[in-house]
């Protein structure tokens with residue numbers, strides 16, 4: 001008997017590859033986030049870029065979360081899914097004019113602005129539409145998240161945010177931008193943080209920064225800590241829900257909010273990562289001269305994280321309980337980087353076996369491409385199989 005929590009009998013008739021979402025787990029995760037964050041009246045904006053599947057978005061908004069968007073398309077997707085505009089924040093280093101206008105027209109809660117040129121454009125567009133834009137300054141706090149270099153965002157050489165040594169200049173300029181209301185400070189130091197120390201450092205940095213700003217008589221209403229809480233890719237079943245309790249406790253313990261200040265977070269991966277799986281079928285088992293390859297009908301077109309970030313995803317054979325063997329697991333795309341894992345142990349695998357790539361809910365489906373003229377796969381949900 002094969003031990004798996006997946007409904008493999010229902011899977012048998014579905015065309016592979018496809019995404020399979022455990023919506024029970026998503027709901028439990030959201031329940032946990034809601035409980036743990038409400039202890040401190042924290043405001044949570046789900047980072048839409050992690051997964052913008054309409055069904056997933058509609059479940060997330062039903063738990064009262066706001067949305068963190070990084071494009072006009074994401075603002076539209078969030079509004080369509082039912083996120084209230086007054087809980088939408090909009091970040092990104094390259095906001096186009098139409099995207100800024102979309103935010104203004106819908107009266108979103110806040111623009112997280114990343115540079116002086118952007119502030120100038122937001123100010124102009126707001127004035128043209130007779131509005132005042134609520135803006136938080138995205139500050140680059142120079143905290144190293146110690147995560148993969150492609151997903152580190154809070155050190156000096158990154159393109160994100162306003163560097164601390166330029167903040168004074170930006171604040172001077174803001175005084176003349178009369179269609180902008182400064183309502184907050186925004187930070188996001190990186191993604192997939194499993195060591196929580198950088199968040200502690202971030203708290204200290206912001207405390208110090210706020211003291212500096214007080215000397216200029218600046219006290220903002222909102223502090224936004226961004227996202228970045230990591231998930232356990234090695235043990236998706238043992239740690240299916242990230243430790244939000246400890247995460248929020250850190251900010252409660254180490255950050256000293258000024259009177260009346262509202263605290264915001266933008267978790268993405270930690271909310272949707274573990275509920276998603278990529279389900280593929282084995283096309284061939286190829287015995288090379290030095291290695292055995294399991295060749296799947298899914299590739300980096302369906303899950304690009306291993307190719308892009310050297311990321312690990314647990315891989316399980318859902319069809320075999322035979323003794324494990326060592327394989328490279330690869331996709332059909334004509335690129336050598338189309339490899340999910342090298343030299344991993346998998347129950348002896350045959351053509352036709354169903355393979356699950358775990359923890360694929362974040363930055364999986366949303367990053368899918370049609371390279372090699374492949375079709376974007378369907379998604380299925382445990383609540384409607």
Ligand SMILES: *Cc1c(COP(=O)(O)O)cnc(C)c1O
Pocket residue numbers: 047049050068070091092188190191192226227228229266267268269270362
């Ligand atoms: C990507 C991103 C997030 C979400 O990051 P996760 O690591 O998925 O939690 C939050 N805020 C901003 C500004 C982002 O760019």
